[in-house]
Amino acid sequence: MTRITNEIYLPGLRQPAPMPDGLDAPFWEGTLKSEIRVQKCLSCETHQWGPEWMCHSCNSMDIEWVVLESACRIYSWQRPHHPVHSALKDRGPYIIVVVEFPQADGLRMVGNLLGDSMQDVVIGSQVTPVFEQHLEATPPYALLQWEVA
């Protein structure tokens, strides 16, 4: 199901860094271990993404990080053609997807849909995670990408 790759889908873009206040450090630690970690409220069990210091449902501050099962599907998508960053100048079209996790209160994440950049994209398609590792970066990190199951 889960795949790890060293192939970079969009080379040269700005790399992610954990927030200076530490809020999302568990997420970025998780992607390096090929885990999808999100917040879950210890009081009301609501999942949330992006992370926050408080549960948006019950306002509890007792929140844990849990590992999500990978089952998720395409919620929306777009195919950028116009290069808005110099690193994309010769890249050509690529695909960005929003995926949703129905088993985790429908939370959504954004990533690229790997494979043919001109493939037909179908809302509702099942996708599986691909952890795109940037181990040579300082510090190393991994991006959570997707491919059609």
Place this chain on the structure above:
Amino acid sequence: MSDTYNLRGKVAIAGVGETTYYKHGQSPDPEFKLVLKAILAACRDAGISPKEIDGFCSYSDDRNDPPRLANALGIPELRYSNMQWTSGGGGAAAAVQNAAGAIMSGSARVVVAYRGLAQGQFGRFGRSGGSKPVSGQAAYLLPFGMMSAAQMYAMRTTRLLHDHNIDRSTMRSIALTCYHHAQNNPRAIMRGRTLDDETYDASRWITEPFRLYDCCLENDGAAAMIVVSTDYAKELRDSPVLLLGAQQSGGHRSGAWAENPTDYVTSSFKPAAKYLYEQAGVKPEDVDVVQSYENFTGGVVMSLIEHGLCTYENANEILTFENLRADGGSLPLNTSGGNLAECYMHGLGLQIEAVRQIRGDSSNQVKNAQVALANAGPMVAVASTAIYGSEEALG
């Protein structure tokens, strides 16, 4: 109208002013000077001295701060200033709303709502550079090549088309209408550049589902509106344009990071519309002309639906070029050319065009327009929307 609201007709737009509008990066003046010019123009239009201004309202983190403006203008008393927080130009109507609040509370007497942009001086929205690491929400988007405004709002539009069987022709009709109206508008950047079906259909993708002509311009310039009490406005001109209602609008977690707003396929106007119409004491069918902020055409479709001006079911039939044009259409839209073809002044130009329609001096005047709606910033976390009207509309 509910007793909850007491804004209706209490304040008026005494004057409006704009600089020349320029293509991005082409203003001969720095941004601050542009704002000063727009404020002076609005004061001239209102027939007041700039020294009468005692309040400033803006939005979108405008760089031209009230203390410096007050110093430059030599204003004797700066009694009120206000910044509305949201992304994009979602605060254009909110700046007018905040100005109205200041007037009604007696916090200030003459408030200017303003916005200035000079992209040669400060850089463009639609281009993203840099190599430094990003954190927070940006870290969940930028490494995946999702960084421009078009990319931020394409996802919702994909979902709009999918969920509600909205035809892409609605988006084309909106673009064609804006370009059509710009041809009569001497201020419009795209005057002299017509747009037809074939040109739209052949235009390049910015990001599917947005073609080039679905996207707003980027421009240099400044715009300003003078907001005063209706009593004072009547001393200044015979038939002032009244503010009937104004509302900011963000839904449940509408600002949630990385595409997690609870209600996803929305212009963000669902919470506002009911308050707006109740405040204004009018119904959607009373609206004679609409200025609907086009960051991207898909957002306009959502805005019109959420303002009750059409429905998901009939949008494909209603949103046609024939219906949207000022000369004879049933739902005249963006009569200045709007953000697509007049100028992208972060939406303040659309508020001003609504005022012009009520005055009767638009370059695409809708006959006997008494009620004009102007909204700002669809799909941003907090949008805003206003209704202007004549004294006749007060009833």
